[in-house]
Amino acid sequence: MLDIAQLCVSYGKVDVLHDVSMHVGRNEFVALLGPNNAGKTTLLRAISGLVPAGSGSVKFADADIGNLRSDQIVARGVIHIPEGRHIFADLSVEENLLVGGARLKTQARRRRLDELLAALPLLAELKSRRAGTLSGGQQQLVVISRALMAEPRLLLIDEPTLGLSPVAIDEVFTTLRNVHSTGTTILLSEQNAELSLDLCSRGYVMAGGRIVLEGDSAQLKEAALGKVYLT
Amino acid sequence: MGLVVSGFIQGILTGLMLAFLTAGMTLIYRISRITNFAHGSLFVLAMYLTFALSRLTDINPLLFAAVLAPLMACLGWALYWGLIHPIRTRHHLLAVQLLLGLSFVIDAVMLITFGGDLQSVENSFNSRFVHILGTGFTLTTIAGAAISLVGLGVLAVAMQRSDFGRHLRAAANDNLAARLAGLSVERLEGLTWAIGIGMLGLIAPPMSSIVTLTPDIGLQYTVLALVILIVGGMGSLVGTIFAGLVVGIAQSLGLLFLPGSFGALLPYALLVGVLMLRSGGLAALLVRP
Numbered sequence: 165m166l167d168i169a170q171l172c173v174s175y176g177k178v179d180v181l182h183d184v185s186m187h188v189g190r191n192e193f194v195a196l197l198g199p200n201n202a203g204k205t206t207l208l209r210a211i212s213g214l215v216p217a218g219s220g221s222v223k224f225a226d227a228d229i230g231n232l233r234s235d236q237i238v239a240r241g242v243i244h245i246p247e248g249r250h251i252f253a254d255l256s257v258e259e260n261l262l263v264g265g266a267r268l269k270t271q272a273r274r275r276r277l278d279e280l281l282a283a284l285p286l287l288a289e290l291k292s293r294r295a296g297t298l299s300g301g302q303q304q305l306v307v308i309s310r311a312l313m314a315e316p317r318l319l320l321i322d323e324p325t326l327g328l329s330p331v332a333i334d335e336v337f338t339t340l341r342n343v344h345s346t347g348t349t350i351l352l353s354e355q356n357a358e359l360s361l362d363l364c365s366r367g368y369v370m371a372g373g374r375i376v377l378e379g380d381s382a383q384l385k386e387a388a389l390g391k392v393y394l395t
Numbered sequence: 396m397g398l399v400v401s402g403f404i405q406g407i408l409t410g411l412m413l414a415f416l417t418a419g420m421t422l423i424y425r426i427s428r429i430t431n432f433a434h435g436s437l438f439v440l441a442m443y444l445t446f447a448l449s450r451l452t453d454i455n456p457l458l459f460a461a462v463l464a465p466l467m468a469c470l471g472w473a474l475y476w477g478l479i480h481p482i483r484t485r486h487h488l489l490a491v492q493l494l495l496g497l498s499f500v501i502d503a504v505m506l507i508t509f510g511g512d513l514q515s516v517e518n519s520f521n522s523r524f525v526h527i528l529g530t531g532f533t534l535t536t537i538a539g540a541a542i543s544l545v546g547l548g549v550l551a552v553a554m555q556r557s558d559f560g561r562h563l564r565a566a567a568n569d570n571l572a573a574r575l576a577g578l579s580v581e582r583l584e585g586l587t588w589a590i591g592i593g594m595l596g597l598i599a600p601p602m603s604s605i606v607t608l609t610p611d612i613g614l615q616y617t618v619l620a621l622v623i624l625i626v627g628g629m630g631s632l633v634g635t636i637f638a639g640l641v642v643g644i645a646q647s648l649g650l651l652f653l654p655g656s657f658g659a660l661l662p663y664a665l666l667v668g669v670l671m672l673r674s675g676g677l678a679a680l681l682v683r684p
């Protein structure tokens with residue numbers, strides 16, 4: 165579904181990604197692991213069109229998306245949940261979700277909103293609250309649901325558990341498991357290798373802007389023992 | 396006592412118009428984080444266009460709004476894509492410089508085209524009066540205030556209820572998240588510039604029959620709008636409305652009760668006063684819309 169070949173990205177004169185190639189198949193749940201500054205965030209940003217791809221190719225559903233604008237990429241069903249809970253703090257929870265479904269027609273958007281609120285009772289309870297007043301875990305739930313409003317085919321998630329309490333992390337991972345079980349393909353970037361490998365079937369490990377290791381979860385877990393970059 | 400009341404009402408009517416004039420600047424600042432230093436000159440341009448049209452035909456100049464609003468909106472749209480969009484990622488002072496420069500260019504073009512003489516747009520509504528609490532106000536003033544009131548109301552509801560308003564607030568809140576939700580933030584900004592400048596085309600026809608036109612008053616309006624923008628809390632629509640009313644009332648009462656031209660200085664004294672007490676402006680006391 166997502167095919168990246170020899171992707172290089174640079175900010176100005178600084179090369180950030182070198183020759184990155186990866187594949188994410190339909191309905192897969194793939195982990196992207198590695199320490200800070202490994203290039204995980206840049207890779208996700210390059211896929212979603214926030215930073216221009218230098219050389220190499222990014223294909224989604226057999227179409228080249230490497231040169232598209234971010235709104236065009238969203239229109240194809242690739243939805244990126246960025247690092248650091250980018251919530252619309254001054255908008256209500258319901259409005260946050262409605263903006264997430266910006267590309268849907270008014271009726272379809274309402275329908276999608278009702279579906280999500282029915283599936284997540286906590287969200288229904290909070291829908292009139294100003295999003296900025298929610299707890300970190302609740303905000304992350306809103307941000308994930310906002311992405312689901314867009315009816316994603318591929319979800320790119322960057323460090324969703326950063327700064328959350330263990331209970332909130334559990335909730336986020338449960339939500340992601342449910343999202344995956346409804347048929348959404350997920351590429352999850354996480355520093356917490358152990359937790360994410362429990363969830364994912366396969367993974368890639370990045371370091372210094374390159375993919376240094378790939379394999380299924382069991383292989384990566386084994387490799388994780390004793391490897392510094394997988395802490 | 397009667398003088399205070401009539402000064403107060405005059406202040407409210409003027410304040411509504413000033414608030415409407417500034418609201419466009421507020422929206423533009425909210426989404427682009429750019430202060431439109433050409434706002435006053437564009438407004439004066441719209442008033443001169445009213446003047447030019449009024450010499451061609453005999454219909455009431457207020458009706459020119461139907462032509463001027465879309466015309467000014469197109470100008471705002473073109474201004475965004477032609478001047479602002481190419482430099483939006485550069486230092487924000489570049490945009491300030493560019494817009495100030497544009498304002499001087501507009502002033503010069505108006506001077507060349509219309510000359511430096513004092514002009515005013517004749518309107519039969521100027522000799523018809525509406526009495527409020529014993530004081531007569533020209534129908535032009537009432538019309539201008541009414542257009543402003545309705546316009547501000549529509550804008551406030553649209554900001555809360557419409558897709559455009561919701562998207563604008565979202566993009567102003569978190570640009571990155573708005574992009575990742577699939578919004579074209581550039582198009583949204585362009586649209587906001589079109590609306591903000593287009594609004595000048597609505598208010599210019601009544602205002603041009605109230606004030607005396609010379610080509611060099613653009614900067615005065617920019618500064619006055621800037622005072623309202625800042626007192627209102629930079630980017631808050633409700634704050635802008637309140638600040639517009641406060642400035643209008645201060646100006647009107649100042650002109651009545653302070654000697655000479657001190658009254659006209661009152662809005663600026665107000666700016667200093669508010670900023671010393673509340674750096675967030677009036678919006679710090681109100682809820683952001």
